[in-house]
Amino acid sequence: MKRKALVGHAATVAACLATMAPLVGAQPNLPPVRAQGTVRYVTGGIGLDEADAIKQAAAQYPLELQFYRKAVPRDEYLSDVKVLIKDEAGKEFLATTSEGPFLLAKLPEGRYRVSAERHGIAKQRVVQIRASQHQRLIFEWQE
Numbered sequence: 001m002k003r004k005a006l007v008g009h010a011a012t013v014a015a016c017l018a019t020m021a022p023l024v025g026a027q028p029n030l031p032p033v034r035a036q037g038t039v040r041y042v043t044g045g046i047g048l049d050e051a052d053a054i055k056q057a058a059a060q061y062p063l064e065l066q067f068y069r070k071a072v073p074r075d076e077y078l079s080d081v082k083v084l085i086k087d088e089a090g091k092e093f094l095a096t097t098s099e100g101p102f103l104l105a106k107l108p109e110g111r112y113r114v115s116a117e118r119h120g121i122a123k124q125r126v127v128q129i130r131a132s133q134h135q136r137l138i139f140e141w142q143e
Helices: 002-024 048-060
Strands: 034-036 039-044 063-070 082-087 092-097 102-106 110-118 121-129 135-142
Touching: 034 092, 039 048, 039 092, 048 102, 063 110, 110 135, 121 135
Parallel strands: 063 135
Antiparallel strands: 034 039, 039 102, 063 102, 082 092, 082 110, 110 121
């Protein structure tokens, strides 16, 4: 009888641990994941904790965008950057405004044109997304 109780207890503990497994890697300071069509994305990075959480999560996203301004005595991170991502055919995949200096996006494999605009000054990059690779695009403004 004691053996049955121990086996039942062990099974309960194992079940609890299995349900907690996804939470172990969760990052409490990561901004919420958002969706636009098939694209899942995270934007933010205001404050050290949130920026660190985004940097740690970046490897899970095929595309990472960073926004900053050249300044003296040091460069400054930017927010409120308008982002537009379209595929080669011109189909819009993501249109949003960054809430911080980082934007992570899960896009299907393909070639994309990424536009980032701040105060009327637009920058564009072309990127090839592959499931097995992480791409980082850095957008810099000089004001």
